[in-house]
Amino acid sequence: MIGGRPDWRSCGTLSEVLTHQVTHLLKQANCPNPAERRAAVTGLGTIASRPFLTPEQAEDIAAAVIAAANDTDPTVRARAVRGLGRLPAARVTATLTMLVSDDHHATREAAVRTLVRLDPTAAAPALVSAAAHQDYSVRVAALTGLRWLPTLDETVWVVLIAALSDEHPGIQGTAMTGLLSLAARSAQMSPAVIRLARDGLGSSSPPRREISLELLHRLGVPGHRDRCLAALTDVHPRVRQRAARSLENARDQDGT
Numbered sequence: 001m002i003g004g005r006p007d008w009r010s011c012g013t014l015s016e017v018l019t020h021q022v023t024h025l026l027k028q029a030n031c032p033n034p035a036e037r038r039a040a041v042t043g044l045g046t047i048a049s050r051p052f053l054t055p056e057q058a059e060d061i062a063a064a065v066i067a068a069a070n071d072t073d074p075t076v077r078a079r080a081v082r083g084l085g086r087l088p089a090a091r092v093t094a095t096l097t098m099l100v101s102d103d104h105h106a107t108r109e110a111a112v113r114t115l116v117r118l119d120p121t122a123a124a125p126a127l128v129s130a131a132a133h134q135d136y137s138v139r140v141a142a143l144t145g146l147r148w149l150p151t152l153d154e155t156v157w158v159v160l161i162a163a164l165s166d167e168h169p170g171i172q173g174t175a176m177t178g179l180l181s182l183a184a185r186s187a188q189m190s191p192a193v194i195r196l197a198r199d200g201l202g203s204s205s206p207p208r209r210e211i212s213l214e215l216l217h218r219l220g221v222p223g224h225r226d227r228c229l230a231a232l233t234d235v236h237p238r239v240r241q242r243a244a245r246s247l248e249n250a251r252d253q254d255g256t
Contacts, residue, residue: 021047022057029064034073041068041076045083062087069095074104081110089118097126100145101138108138112145120150131159139163140174147178161196164212165205172211180218194219201227206236213242225250 021043028040044061047053053061065087068080081099084092096118099111115123123145130142143163146156163175183193197219200212213231217224224246231243 015052018047018050018052019057022053022061026060026064029068034071034076037068037071037073037076038079041065041071041079041083044068045079045086048083049086062091066092066095069099074102074107077102077104078107078110081107081114085114085118089122093119093122097122100126100130100142101133101135103135105137105141108141109144112141113148116145116148124149124153124156128155128159131163136168136170139171143171143174143178147181152182157196161200161208164200164215165203165208167207172207176211176215176218179215183219190219194221197221201231206234206238209234209236210239210242213239213246217246 025040025043025047028036029044031037031040041064044065048058048061048065061083065080065083068076069084071077071080077099081096084096093115096111096115099107100115102108102111112123112127115126127142127145127149130138131146133139133142143160146152146160149156160175160179163171164179166172166175179193179196183190194216197212197215198221200208200215203209203212209231213224213227216227228243228246228250231239232247234240234243
């Protein structure tokens with residue numbers, strides 16, 4: 001033993017060492033102590049993709065990591081996501097999809113990133129669905145994940161547009177940040193985002209008209225002052241207030 005942990009160097013060949021490690025970690029993964037389970041899941045995730053595992057060992061490790069994704073301890077679940085990222089996508093997509101709406105932020109955000117990386121095709125509908133979740137934090141995580149998708153279909157654009165119309169500033173802001181990220185991704189994407197923002201100025205949704213002023217400004221589209229002056233006559237005070245603040249900020253920056 002070294003510091004209370006097994007000394008694997010005394011176990012013999014590489015195969016024997018690995019067998020002892022796997023056996024120990026699998027047992028530890030079922031320990032009542034959450035700290036022990038956290039350590040076990042971390043270890044199992046680390047060795048999950050090692051080339052020297054037998055098929056039986058690989059299967060036992062995969063089953064243990066997937067089971068840990070349902071642990072009552074949020075840190076165990078978060079660490080399980082790391083291990084899931086080292087397993088075949090077909091084996092873990094359903095589990096990661098479930099974790100996208102986990103009530104623990106670190107688990108949720110890690111699941112979104114891992115799902116997008118492993119299986120973007122499955123990630124898109126999962127994130128679109130989560131973007132309509134009743135929990136605000138889940139919606140933010142889903143909207144954030146949409147910007148990492150390699151391609152965006154019509155359903156993703158619909159979700160982002162709907163988020164721009166949301167009454168909650170945090171949802172609006174996340175959608176705007178995602179669109180700015182998409183515009184910066186490629187020269188082909190930028191015109192689509194600019195058109196979407198321009199369309200927003202004439203939307204029937206006051207929140208979308210308001211955020212579209214800011215989105216066009218951040219995209220660097222000329223005419224920000226004229227758009228704000230026009231928005232000062234908007235029927236909704238929220239839009240007028242955004243326009244007035246933008247004009248005031250512009251005057252402060254100009255020193256006038």
